[in-house]
Amino acid sequence: MNTPPPLDAATEQRLHPWSWLFVLLMQLRQGLVPLIALVVFGQRGDRDELWLSLGPVIAVVALVAYSVLQYLTYRYRIGTSAITVRSGVFARNRREIPFARIHNVVVHQNPLHRLFGVAELKLESAGGHRPEAEMRVLKLDQALALERLVRQRGQAVPATAEGDAAAPEPAEDVLLALSPGEVVRIGLLSNRGWVVVVAVLGAMVQLFPRGSVSDVIEAGGRQAFGYASHLHPGMWLWTIAAVVAVVGFWVMLRVLSVVLALLRYYGFRLSEHERRLTVASGLLTRMRTSVARRRIQAWTLRESALQRWFQRRQLRIDIAAGNPGEGERRDLRELAPLATPAVCDRLVQHLLPHLQWPPARWQPVQMRGWWRLCLGALCLVPLLTAAAIWYGGPWGALVLLWLPWSAFRAHRQMARIGYHLDDGYVAVRGGWWQRWWRFAELDKLQALRLTRSPLDRRLGTASVWLDTAGAGMGTPLALHYLPEAQARAVYDQLGRALAKRRLRW
Known part of the structure; x- marks a missing residue:
């Protein structure tokens, strides 16, 4: 252009x-x-x-x-x-x-x-x-x-x-440009291929008569197993065939993910011009969208385990906009679909020069209530185990192996939960396998809520919820599992900042 x-x-x-x-x-x-x-x-x-x-x-x-x-x-x-x-x-x-x-x-x-x-x-x-x-x-x-x-x-x-x-x-200041190799990496490190698989299955269910899809799959499976049985394969050959099938399906998903990433992010360029951010991207369909920096309400950093191993993460923003869910991706939401942690931090520091990011220190939460993060598994897994033993015999007890993994994951998640609060912004972090960081300037806060569930009242904890304009259905900006006195102190501090903003209005 x-x-x-x-x-x-x-x-x-x-x-x-x-x-x-x-x-x-x-x-x-x-x-x-x-x-x-x-x-x-x-x-x-x-x-x-x-x-x-x-x-x-x-x-x-x-x-x-x-x-x-x-x-x-x-x-x-x-x-x-x-x-x-x-x-x-x-x-x-x-x-x-x-x-x-x-x-x-x-x-x-x-x-x-x-x-x-x-x-x-x-x-x-x-x-x-x-x-x-x-x-x-x-x-x-x-x-x-x-x-x-x-x-x-x-x-x-x-x-x-x-x-x-x-x-x-004036010339635009390019803040981030993704090469074709980096776009391919976006596809390899994501699971976008499942979108195509689910869409194809949904289309087959809608287009073909009820039961015909399952009949075709069943007939194909019988034919394949019938052909394989004539070869008299041993246990090792069955194992190798299963591994090849799983690896082939995984490769197909990666290929589909790469194709979708190229269609969406090819030629991705984030630029700044007169305090306005502009993103241009797309292979077949080119999209150029822009937003004023003052419209940005909240920031989110996210990384999966696979992205973390390759030292990559995403940077997204919430903006003061209308309904973003009308079927077409119009609003500028991604400042960095995939970049190194250092690049993401530099983008935040450039766009928010008056803030210190990342925080020098995160406030942790108490670990004594870590078990509440796996409370659902503690209630559901025994029921699933009983049903599995009823239908499958003693092998159904293997379902209980999910309990130690769920407890370990809950303990690690509680260890990573933390928050940071100063005169400029509030930030929270969480997740262990899928990690995220979310923060917003105090001037962008719209409302505050202090909530206590029955379990919170039992453990003496509370949560502080922070609302910003343009917040979607993703990770909320909230401080969970704080001691009640600490939660009320944070609520009062944020309330004073919100009152100052209203006085400026």
Whole structure:
């Protein structure tokens, strides 16, 4: 994506002339199932009823007409402080979108976009569940120029249109760029291949009649075992065959993971420009999304056991945004999909220079309640063992071996739990096999909660929950298993910091 030319902000502008085609393709994709149903039921109707056979054609013609009308009625004008969008086929709408309200600009290019040299642009606000404006589609240089304009005029001191047009574009400061080899490593160190396996199994269950999939698998298994039995294999050959099958399946998962990683992260580049972070990535579908640094609410570092052995971890952020779960990955969430611990720490230190990261010392929690982390296994495993012995005989007692492993894992997890609190930020850490660190600036806290479960009251402990804007369904920002007096002291300290923030408002 090259440096774009300046925009003409004097008159209203239209979308790309081929915009109607992309809108039509989107409509066809969303209405594919109804169209197929219309074709099937139309073929089953009376041959004299032409409208049944012409139904799909009429539907497609109506979608084409709607797409062309949407292109003809969509206009936008670039002002000094806002973008004005006029749209609507039957009901006319006019929207004023201030530059200061736009927190994220997404430039999206799928392979068809790249073939036509166009891009889809979305303007998103902090509190909206849908984009403030969706422009399908613009010329690529026009979309990049509009992204640049939003980035410039969204600063605290807006500039004039003439000044923006004449000002040279400063170079972006590249904070992280992943080579193709590093992207391949992302796939090798992840389990993304399971996504494809589960999707294929789900599609087979949906497309084929009930029971046919299991019948095919059973027939194939019988044929394979029947062929193998004619060879009269011994125990060693069966063992080798089982090992080869497991290794082959594992290799297939790694290959699928690498393919998915290349499709998503190829050409990954994190850059900074005028206190705004921008990420561009993707092999076939290119995605360019950005966010202002002030919108970042919380930070999460995570590493699996496999990633830790290869000295790699991930860096993710929560941002003050709308609903991120509407099916399309739009928000900037990953600052480092995979990087060394030193690189992740340098990114945090660069973006939060007023904070000390990593903390010099972590406050541990008491170890006497470590068993509560394996309480579920202590209750469930004996029941599973009894059921296994009932159905499988004495060999079912092997299920009890899960108890010592669960106890060992719980003890190690409790030993790693800790927190850090100072005048600038609060941080928590946890996990043993899958380790994580999560922290947020005190200025970004939205609410506090102090909770005590019945088990907490029995052990004299409590938990402090910290809410930030944009927090997802992942690891919560919470301080668990603290002594009650310590938890109340932490709650009071954070409450005073939260009160100071409200006074500044």
